[in-house]
Amino acid sequence: MCDSCGCGLPGETVTFRKHGEEHQHHGAGATHTHADGTTHTHTHDHDHNHGHDRTLAIEQDILGENSLLAQRNRGYFEAKNVFTINLVSSPGSGKTTLLEKTLTDINDIACAVIEGDQQTMNDADRVAATGVPVLQINTGNGCHLDAEMIHTAYTELKLKNDSLLFIENVGNLVCPALFDLGENKRVVVISVTEGDDKPIKYPSMFDTADICVINKIDLLPYVQFDVAKCKEYALQVNHHLEFFELSATTGEGLEAWYSWLHASIKK
Amino acid sequence: MHEMSIAMSIVDIACKEAQKDGAKSISVIELDVGKLAGVMVDSLMFCYESVCKGTPAENSKLLVNEVTGMGECLKCHFEFEIDSFMALCPQCESYEVKIKQGRELKLKAVTVNE
Secondary structure (H helix, E strand, O other), X not given: OHHHHOOOOOOOOOEEEEOOOOOOOOHHHHOOOOOOOOOOOOOOOOOOOOOOOEEEEEEEXXXXXXXXXXXXXXXXXHXXXXXXXXXXXXXXXXXXXXXXXXXXXXXXXXXEEEEEEOOOOHHHHHHHOOOOOEEEEEOOOOOOOOHHHHHHHHHHHOOOOOEEEEEEOOOOOOHHHHOOOOOOEEEEEEEOOOOOOHHHHOHHHHXXXXXXXXXXXXXXXXXXXXXXXXXXXXXXXXXXXEEEEOOOOOOOOHHHHHHHHHHXXXX | XXXXXHHHHHHHXXXXXXXXXXXXXXXXXXXXXXXXXXXXXHHHHHHHHHHHOOOOOOOOEEEEEEEOEEEEEOOOOOXXXXXXXXXXXXXXXXXXXXEEEOOOEEEEEEEXXX
């Protein structure tokens, strides 16, 4: 499974592209920039009896580097009052459609979008059609976005103060759960064409999310999805979750979502 | 799927520490992995081997200490062992459970030689 994944492998080409821009490679995007070591503490509990096996006590969080970079992003967003949303879901839940609709309807707040997909500019092109600045990250074979990629992306996007930044993560309900990007809120999207037991099948993602959007509710008459049951499962995994039930296609339920976005930026 | 990048972080941290210590090679890397850390240990082992190739950690052993999950019920404050995020308090049957332990993903120690 991992040989097909290879996320972040050296030489793996993570690319950052603006709408309409030619294909280009960013070496620094794939190769994570690591801190110089002064920022974390290490205990070297060993004697210098070289020549023999010796054990060094490290006690370091393996994802510490990403967490550190995510905190740097968070500080930047806070300073500029950029409210950042990390949209996560399985492929096909309607994240991009929700974004298109949201960006079209919200005219009074400056928005920007970072799109994450393994390949293609398709989503960035769709977002660009709304007139909102967008940057596409193609992760190659990578299965998630990480804090360093986000840093590179927003530096290129030149975010405005008092704005909204949407990050559409790679469609994958497993891996992105582990990688903090520095977002204010993580929003997991589930559509009613999926199983209502997704929250308990993929609990990590629902556990780390703040908001759960149940999308495509216009299709409820045609599918066997039980909204109450889905919410119950999701709350069993994460009792802090807040829900929005909506249809990005028909617009049903979007008002509550927009009110929440407006309230978030003013805070 | 993300086990590959986690394996790479592990080997990267270990090699840096070994280099700082002036060691030439790594024989053992020891981890704490919580049951709720979202990492498949088998998959991690598989990735680890290929990531180590060509580094000072080549042919090293990965030791994984599994950390059990512990939860505290927010209703009755009962503490109990959990093995999933869907934890039900055995005392009052509430799902409002705070995870106190089990998310660990930590590099504990590295055994190096010359």
